[in-house]
Amino acid sequence: xxxxxxxxxxxxxxxxxxxxxxxxxxxxxxxxxxxxxxxxxxxxxxxxxxxxxxxxxxxxxxxxxxxxxxxxxxxxxxxxxxxxxxxxxxxxxxxxxxxxxxxxxxxxxxxxxxxxxxxxxxxxxxxxxxxxxxxxxxxxxxxxxxxxxxxxxxxxxxxxxxxxxxxxxxxxxxxxxxxxxxxxxxxxxxxxxxxxxxxxxxxxxxxxxxxxxxxxxxxxxxxxxxxxxxxxxxxxxxxxxxxxxxxxxxxxxxxxxxxxxxxxxxxxxxxxxxxxxxxxxxxxxxxxxxxxxxxxxxxxxxxxxxxxxxxxxxxxxxxxxxxxxxxxxxxxxxxxxxxxxxxxxxxxxxxxxxxxxxxxxxxxxxxxxxxxxxxxxxxxxxxxxxxxxxxxxxxxxxxxxxxxxxxxxxxxxxxxxxxxxxxxxxxxxxxxxxxxxxxxxxxxxxxxxxxxxxxxxxxxxxxxxxxxxxxxxxxxxxxxxxxxxxxxxxxxxxxxxxxxxxxxxxxxxxxxxxxxxxxxxxxxxxxxxxxxxxxxxxxxxxxxxxxxxxxxxxxxxxxxxxxxxxxxxxxxxxxxxxxxxxxxxxxxxxxxxxxxxxxxxxxxxxxxxxxxxxxxxxxxxxxxxxxxxxxxxxxxxxxxxxxxxxxxxxxxxxxx
Ligand code: MSP
Numbered sequence: 001x002x003x004x005x006x007x008x009x010x011x012x013x014x015x016x017x018x019x020x021x022x023x024x025x026x027x028x029x030x031x032x033x034x035x036x037x038x039x040x041x042x043x044x045x046x047x048x049x050x051x052x053x054x055x056x057x058x059x060x061x062x063x064x065x066x067x068x069x070x071x072x073x074x075x076x077x078x079x080x081x082x083x084x085x086x087x088x089x090x091x092x093x094x095x096x097x098x099x100x101x102x103x104x105x106x107x108x109x110x111x112x113x114x115x116x117x118x119x120x121x122x123x124x125x126x127x128x129x130x131x132x133x134x135x136x137x138x139x140x141x142x143x144x145x146x147x148x149x150x151x152x153x154x155x156x157x158x159x160x161x162x163x164x165x166x167x168x169x170x171x172x173x174x175x176x177x178x179x180x181x182x183x184x185x186x187x188x189x190x191x192x193x194x195x196x197x198x199x200x201x202x203x204x205x206x207x208x209x210x211x212x213x214x215x216x217x218x219x220x221x222x223x224x225x226x227x228x229x230x231x232x233x234x235x236x237x238x239x240x241x242x243x244x245x246x247x248x249x250x251x252x253x254x255x256x257x258x259x260x261x262x263x264x265x266x267x268x269x270x271x272x273x274x275x276x277x278x279x280x281x282x283x284x285x286x287x288x289x290x291x292x293x294x295x296x297x298x299x300x301x302x303x304x305x306x307x308x309x310x311x312x313x314x315x316x317x318x319x320x321x322x323x324x325x326x327x328x329x330x331x332x333x334x335x336x337x338x339x340x341x342x343x344x345x346x347x348x349x350x351x352x353x354x355x356x357x358x359x360x361x362x363x364x365x366x367x368x369x370x371x372x373x374x375x376x377x378x379x380x381x382x383x384x385x386x387x388x389x390x391x392x393x394x395x396x397x398x399x400x401x402x403x404x405x406x407x408x409x410x411x412x413x414x415x416x417x418x419x420x421x422x423x424x425x426x427x428x429x430x431x432x433x434x435x436x437x438x439x440x441x442x443x444x445x446x447x448x449x450x451x452x453x454x455x456x457x458x459x460x461x462x463x464x465x466x467x468x469x470x471x472x473x474x475x476x477x478x479x480x481x482x483x484x485x486x487x488x489x490x491x492x493x494x495x496x497x498x499x500x501x502x503x504x505x506x507x508x509x510x511x512x513x514x515x516x517x518x519x520x521x522x523x524x525x526x527x528x529x530x531x532x533x534x535x536x537x538x539x540x541x542x543x544x545x546x547x548x549x550x551x552x553x554x555x556x557x558x559x560x561x562x563x564x565x566x567x568x569x570x571x572x573x574x575x576x577x578x579x580x581x582x583x584x585x586x587x588x589x590x591x592x593x594x595x596x597x598x599x600x601x602x603x604x605x606x607x608x609x610x611x612x613x614x615x616x617x618x619x620x621x622x623x624x625x626x627x628x629x630x631x632x633x634x635x636x637x638x639x640x641x642x643x644x645x646x647x648x649x650x651x652x653x654x655x656x
Contacts, residue, residue, distance in 0.1 A: 003250075003488065004250060004252045004255075005034075005042075005247075006034070006037040006042045006043065006044045007044055007047070007239060007252070007254045007255050007256075007257060007262045007310050008025050008033050008034055008037075008044070008045075008046050008255060008257075009030070009046075009047045009048065009235050009254055009256070009257045009258065010026045010030045010047075010259070011026065011051075011258070011259045011263060012048065012049045012050055012051040012078060012094060012231055012234050013048075013049075013050050013052075013077065014051050014056065014057065015050045015051070015052055015057055015071075015072050015075040015076060016054070016057050016060040016075075016130075017080075017301070017307075018075075018082075018253065018309070019078070019079055019083075019188045019299065019309070019310060020300050020301070020307035020308055020309060020310070021155060021293055021308040021309075021310055021313065021332075021348055022292060022300045022307075022311040022338070024082065024336075025290075025293055026259070026260065026290060027048055027083060027086075027088045028333050028337070029336075029342060029415070029417065030046055030048065030086060030088075030090075030256070030258050030418060031087070031088045031089060031090070031260055031335065031473075032333075032337065032412075032474050033190040033412070033473075033475060034089065034090075034091075035089065035472065035473035035493075036412050036473040038147070038493070038494075038531055039469070039472060039493065039495065039496050039497040040495070040497045040498070041494075041495040043250075044090045044091065045090070045091045045092060045251055046090045046443070047084070047090065047091065047092045047094060047095075047234075047235065047238040047239075048088075048092075049078050049092070049093045049094030049096070049211055049234060049238075050079060050094075050096070051096055051227065051231045052072045052076075052095055052096045052097045052198075053096050053097065053136050053213060053214040053215060053224075053227050053230050054094055054127050054214075054227045055129050055211060055214075055227065056132065057072060058101070058211055058212065059214065059215075065342075065493060066531050069097070072095070072097060073576075073596035074536070075297070076095060080642075082309075082310055084173070084572055085310070085311050085314070085329065086310050086311070087126070087329055087333065087476050089476075090155055092302065094195075094237060094238050096215050096230055096231060096234055096238075096388075097653050099236040100236060100243055101230075101233070102215050103213050103242065103243075103550070104219045104230070104233050104237045104241055104242050104243075105225055105230045105237055106215065106238075107232050107242055107271040107547065108233055108275070108279055109162075109206075109217065109218060109225060109292070110218050110305045111497065112164065112275075112278050113162075115278065117164060117165045117167070117168070117278040118163065118164055118165070118167070118209065119161050119162065119163055120160065120162050120224070121161065121162075121163050121421075122158065122160055122161070122162075122486075123158070123159050123160075123161040123163075123201075123477070124135055124157070124158050125157060125205075126140045126154040126155065126156060126157065126233040127154060127155050128150060128152060128154045128155075128159045129152075129155065130145065130150050130152045131147055131150050131228075132227050132228060133145075133228075133266075134157075134204070134205050135154060137204070138247065138436070143520065149262070153379040153426045155451065157208075158315060159208070159209045161205050161206075161207045161209075161223065162205070162206050162207040162217060163203040163204065163205055163206065163210065163362065163579075164203060164204045164205075164229070164271075164274075164278075165203055165205045165278075166202065166203050166204045166270070166271060167200075167201050167202055167250040168276075169201065169274035169277055170197050170198075170200070170201045172199075172277055173269075173273060173277075174198070174511045176283060177190065177197075178179045178271065181229075182285070182286060183284075183285070183286065183287065184269055184286075184287055184288075184289075184440065185286060185287075185288045185343065186288070186289070186343040186416075187290070189261060189264055189265070189343075190232065192264075192265050192267040193265050193270065194226075196266065196269075196594050197270060201270065204226075204271055205626040206225065206226045206229040207223040207225055207229075207655075208224055208225060208226060209222065209223060209544050210222050210224045210574075211224065212293070212394055213335065214227065214230070216570075217547060221415040223585070227274070228267055228271065230371055232268075232271065232275060233275075234238050234280065235254055235257065235284075236252070239251040239252045240252075241253070241281070247271075248464075251629065252281070252282060252285060253281075253282040253284045254284070254285065254530055255286065256283050256284075256286050256415070257286065257287045257288070258288050258290060259288070259289055259290070259580075260286065260289065260290055260291075260476045260517075261290065261291055264287070264289030265289075266608060267471075268287050268289070269289075272287075272613070274404060276357075276517075283499055288342075288343065288415060289343070290342055290343050291343055291344045291345035291346065291347050292345050292346075293336075293348050294345060294347050294348070295308060295347070295349075295467045296349075296534075297350055298563075298630070299526055300348075304317050308348055309651050310386065313332060313350075313353075314328045314329045316350075317331060317332065319522045320354070320522050321357060321520050321521070321522045322361075323518070323519055323520055325520055326477040327477060327481070327519065328475050329477065330475035330476065330478045331356075331357050331360075331361055331475075332353065333354070333474055333475060334356065334360070334421065334471075334475055335353050335359065337417035337418060337421060337474055338356060338417070338418055338421045338422070339352060339356070339362070339521045340418065340432070340523070341415050341416070341418050342415055342416065342418065348375050351438065354499055354524060354609060355573065358521050358524070358573075358574075358576070359571070360425060361519040361523040362519040362520070362522075362576075363427060363521075364425060364428045364432065365428055365430070365471075365519070365574070366431055366519040368428055368431045368460065368463070368467075368515060369434055369464055369482060369515070370462060370479070370515065370517050371487065371517030372435070372440075372457060372460045372461060373461075373485060373512060374515050375441060375444065375457060376457050376461070376512060376516060377446045377458075377513075378444070378456065379453065380454070382487075382511060382513075383509060383510070383512070383538075384457075384458060384460070384461060384487070384507065384508050384510040384511075384512060385453075385454035385455075385457055385458055385508060386454060386508040387399075387455040387458035387459060387462075387508070387587035388451055388452055388455045391455045391459075391588045392448070393434065393456075393457050393459075397430070397431070397463060398436055398462075399425065399457050400427055400430055401462075401463055401466045401500075402438045402501045402503070403503065404426070404466075404470070405466065405500045405501035406444065406501065407421050407423045407557070408420045408424055408470050409497070412473070414556065420470075421471075421474065422451045422595070424467060424470050424471060427463070427467065429603075431467075432601050432605060433462055434456075434459065435460060436600065436601045436604040437549075438452075438456040440453050440457060443456065448647070458506070461486060461506055461512075462503060462504070462638055464486065465486055465488065465500075465505055465506045466501070467482075467535055468482040468486070468492065468504075469492070469496045469497060469499065469500035470500055472493070474494070476493075478518060481518055482493055484513050485512060485513045485514070485515060485516070486506060486510070486512055486513070487510045487511050487513050488505075488506065496584070513535070521576050524573065525572075533580060550570065559613060559615070560611055560613065560615040560654075561611055561614070561631070561654070561655035561656070562611070562614040562616040562653065562654060562655060563586075563609055563610070563611060563612075563645055563649050563650070563651055563653040564584060564585050564590070564610055564611075564612040564628075564651055564652075564654060564655065565583060565584040565607065565609055565651040566581055566582075566585055566605045566606055566607065566608045566609075566610060567581075567583060567589070568581070568582045568602075568606065568608070569582075569602035569603070570602050570604060571597055572593070572622055572624055574622065575597075575622045576597060576598070577595045577596075577598055578593055578595055578621060578623055578624075579593070579594055579596055579597045579600065580592075580593055580604075581593075581594060581605070581630075583610070583628075584651040585612065585614060586651045586652015590628055591624075591625060591627050592612065592627065592628050592629070593621040593622075593625070593626035594629075594630050594632075595640060596630075596632060596640045596642065598640075599639050599640050599641070600640075600642070608642070609648065609651070610630050610631070610643065610644055611630065611631040611643045611645070611655050612628045612629065612630050612640055613628055613629045613630075613631070613633070615626055616628050616629050629640065630643075
């Protein structure tokens with residue numbers, strides 16, 4: 001493990017707007033990396049903050065009748081509070097109005113004047129205040145910003161300004177990119193950078209005529225330093241540049257810099273490394289340009305009126321599900337990182353969020369824990385039992401855990417969050433399947449199976465311990481809750497990552513906590529469709545009122561019972577008890593809907609032979625047609641237990 005401090009940054013946010021899910025997603029990704037590295041025992045600095053010296057900040061402050069300073073002072077807590085609510089644990093919140101940062105900007109500017117990289121000339125061209133970007137005359141059509149997502153009117157500027165000799169750095173930048181294949185990601189955006197540089201770099205205007213806000217040019221108070229020149233240097237300020245030599249030596253270069261695709265090419269992959277080259281400072285190790293979160297395909301933004309506020313959507317999710325606010329926050333973090341490959345665009349929808357909440361969190365992760373802990377409490381007073389270390393099935397699970405931890409680390413090292421989570425969820429799926437196969441609820445009925453029950457319960461709980469460590473960077477609160485339910489006294493945060501892949505961390509004899517479901521399922525049921533309701537009512541009406549009625553043999557003969565083979569099984573969205581099955585009835589294939597989802601994992605059913613009432617009139621359950629009914633017994637808890645032939649018989653065989 002490297003001694004170097006792991007230094008990760010996000011872009012710093014303009015304070016003329018309030019945070020939305022898009023801006024938060026970047027900070028959440030950085031937070032996940034920071035938590036992951038901390039859990040591996042590395043010293044971490046996660047820097048984020050606010051970009052306050054912008055012209056647009058001065059303008060919006062004036063329109064609200066405030067001084068720019070009053071305005072930013074009022075807005076910054078909105079950002080920091082939101083980040084904290086979203087479990088974003090940054091180490092340093094920089095404000096570019098801080099004196100320490102101003103010192104860095106002034107000194108860097110002066111150094112570049114001294115080394116000849118900054119010179120004075122006349123600027124003639126366009127400026128977009130909204131994007132805080134200079135544009136060439138040829139880039140602007142109809143007086144509008146060429147950025148398709150901005151398109152606001154640009155202003156014509158003719159000023160005596162200072163310029164940075166960016167044109168001198170094109171070749172060096174290309175050489176650096178070539179020599180450091182891991183410097184820019186993803187690959188397709190790297191190609192954009194290379195073409196941009198190859199198309200020819202022009203010197204960059206790095207000051208504006210003073211507008212009463214921003215950092216004045218040293219020795220020339222009629223000019224203020226261009227907000228991008230100022231903002232980019234925040235990354236050095238946070239690392240201790242010019243203020244703390246030791247810290248800077250341990251921290252710089254930045255290991256990971258996350259920015260959106262809009263500010264990747266021109267600012268972070270061209271101007272920024274060229275400025276560092278001019279200062280003689282090392283180039284960051286990785287700059288990653290992520291995609292955008294849209295809402296119904298449109299960029300999110302206050303001006304578009306479609307911004308999704310992170311805290312509000314977390315409150316809504318908590319209200320819909322009955323989960324706590326902190327669980328809802330973690331679910332949103334999970335959704336943002338699981339839904340799309342980091343780097344690509346994603347579309348945010350409440351439907352998508354609910355889908356993931358119900359299937360991945362409530363069903364998969366929730367089930368694994370909710371089925372095990374109550375069994376442990378019922379049968380072993382909640383005390384972690386001693387497993388049989390040589391049990392073959394348990395050893396398979398153990399191997400899977402170790403392999404998954406390595407795989408997840410491999411993905412996280414490359415910031416492939418979605419793949420990392422998919423890999424954890426494959427393990428969760430295997431854990432649930434193991435439960436189905438071992439059926440500890442059956443083992444619990446037989447004293448002779450006590451040792452096996454101990455092993456099964458231990459195995460699943462130990463898997464859950466490892467899963468808690470692996471999900472901790474993404475869902476820190478949920479991981480703590482799971483940890484608490486497992487009864488582990490050692491802190492989850494700290495050097496836990498290494499222990500995730502080492503079997504046996506959960507000590508036999510540990511008293512586990514109270515089992516409480518973490519993710520209550522969201523009921524997505526619409527009012528039942530009239531026809532479904534009618535069928536249900538009709539069935540209820542048709543129920544005989546006589547107790548223990550007898551029927552004649554002729555009456556019984558009317559019921560056609562047949563053996564069917566299950567070909568496929570899947571859950572039904574919004575119906576937590578139902579599974580949709582495709583079955584082979586010998587001469588035909590049928591679709592059945594059965595209320596067995598709580599007891600049977602869909603995958604575990606494939607290939608099984610069951611008994612079906614083949615001549616039942618079709619009915620719709622939750623909008624899905626069922627062409628028959630399977631037979632199941634009810635165990636003492638009322639749970640369905642499928643009836644199956646004692647040995648293999650061909651599908652379609654009559655049952656009598
Ligand atoms: N202040 C500059 C950055 C200076 S960094 C030296 C800026 N600020 S911003 O507030 O407009 O954007 C901050 C970050 O949020 C950027 O990386 C931007 O790409 C990102 N996002 C803004 N909207 C976003 C989405 N809809 N989706 C994902 N990220 C988004 O640019």
